[in-house]
Amino acid sequence: MLQAHSFLWHFLWVAPNVLLILLGVLMWRRNLQRQFPAFVAFAFLGAAEQLVLYAADLAPWVAAESFWRILWVCLLVEVVLKLSVIAEIFSHLCGSYSSIARLGKNVIRGVGVVLVFVAVGAASFAQRDNPYWLISGEHLLEQTIYLIESGVLLSIFLFAAYFHLAWSTKVFGISLGLAISACVHLATWAVMANDGLREQRNLLDFLNMATYQICVLLWLYYLLGPEKAPRASVVRLPEHNLEVLNHELERLIHQ
Amino acid sequence: MNLAIVLVTAAVLALSIILRLAVTRSLQARERTGLAATATIQAIDIEAFRNLINPAEDDYLRRRLPPAQFRVVRRERLRAMAAYVQVAARNALVLVSVGEIALVSDDPRIAGAAQRVVNDALLLRRNTTVALARIYLALAWPNSDFAAVRVVDRYEQLSGTAMLLGRLQNPAVPVRLSALQ
Helix, strand or coil: CCCCCCHHHHHHHHHHHHHHHHHHHHHHHCCCCCCCHHHHHHHHHHHHHHHHHHHHHHCCCCCHHHHHHHHHHHHHHHHHHHHHHHHHHHHHHHCCCHHHHHHHHHHHHHHHHHHHHHHHHHHHHCCCCCCCHHHHHHHHHHHHHHHHHHHHHHHHHHHHHHCCCCCCHHHHHHHHHHHHHHHHHHHHHHHHHCCCCHHHHHHHHHHHHHHHHHHHHHHHHHHHCCCCCCCCCCCCCCHHHHHHHHHHHHHHHHC | CHHHHHHHHHHHHHHHHHHHHHHHHHHHHHHHHHHHHHCCCCCCCHHHHHHHHCHHHHHHHHHHCCHHHHHHHHHHHHHHHHHHHHHHHHHHHHHHHHHHHHCCCCCHHHHHHHHHHHHHHHHHHHHHHHHHHHHHHHHHCCCCCCCCHHHHHHHHHHHHHHHHHHHHHCCCCCCCHHHCC
16 A cells, blocks of 8 residues: 555645645635735646656656656756745735844844755765665755755744744644645655665655645645634733833833 | 754654644634733833943942952843843733734724834844843853843833823723723
8 A cells, every 4th residue: 555656645646736726726716816926826836746747757658867857847946936935924924023024034044044054064964875866866955955944934933933923824824834844854855865764765755745635734724714813802911910010101201 | 874863853853843833823823812811011120220231330330349249240230130131021022912912903093003012012022132142141251341221212112102002992091001902
């Protein structure tokens, strides 16, 4: 069952991408492409490229070398799409907080630059898992991309938590799905790119595909569900604390 | 393979942190109003804080005390400063939560005031972070100069905007933040 070209393998490769295209269509119909243009583009193009790869894997007339070249192109397109989605997440999260938007941008940029150096360092020290550069290079590129992606997403989550920033349900769902996918893929590609678990590669592939399936379901849940907004009418600060604060405030006003 | 172990550990750690933050966020979203209601705003004696960060006071102590004793006194003053700044930082977070709930108000004046409270509170939070970093650095080098005036100024500004929000939400009770409801 956990073998390439088994029913589960076909299902896990095709189903999440069909669902992702469906999500893109539904988002378009709800006019959400105006709010999340990068994510909608990611949904359509990311899923389309995976389906192209699936077809290339099955088609007997596509040579192995051609498959790897197609994979390289798809990966590079995916990098651009994911970076756009991360930028979109950040602009939604910090856009309404003018006082820390610039700080946030600088923090994320700084983290990004550090992560690029770390990822390049990790790639240069990695043990090549395949004599063909086209294959080992692709594995290293996957490791590099997911290292940067998971690091940047982690820093966005930490930044938001530190400042108690309010996530909208949709932005939170996109970020959570992307972050889970990035962390799991980082772990699996790190093992593969460093020549680990050579006999159990299938299991790592299945782990990647199953994680992606879960992330797509998360995106469906968060992006098509209703936005949960806090109610404005039920907040009451404790009276005794406010008395103290009022005293301080009045003293400040009159000094 | 060692590198793979390091990267897998990093990935697991990152995933755990993200999932923990996600669960916390979900609980907060569900109980945001409850959290804001139970959060406490602690009073800060601004005057005492101003005295603590006044460079003239430090100069006076530096002139009057032997160097070793000055360092001891200076460290005590810095620890007291840190305690004040931490309280201001916590108050800022409480006001961020309160402001965010008020942001969804139908009244544009209340929403506008809430936006100002949130922005001022976030700026204060940022300044307190920088101030704390400088205080801890100064603890290592007590002879260095330090000024946290921006924290005080920001705290006063935040107090003003928070009060305006309270007044807008309940005009019947002027100049009372407790009108937030």
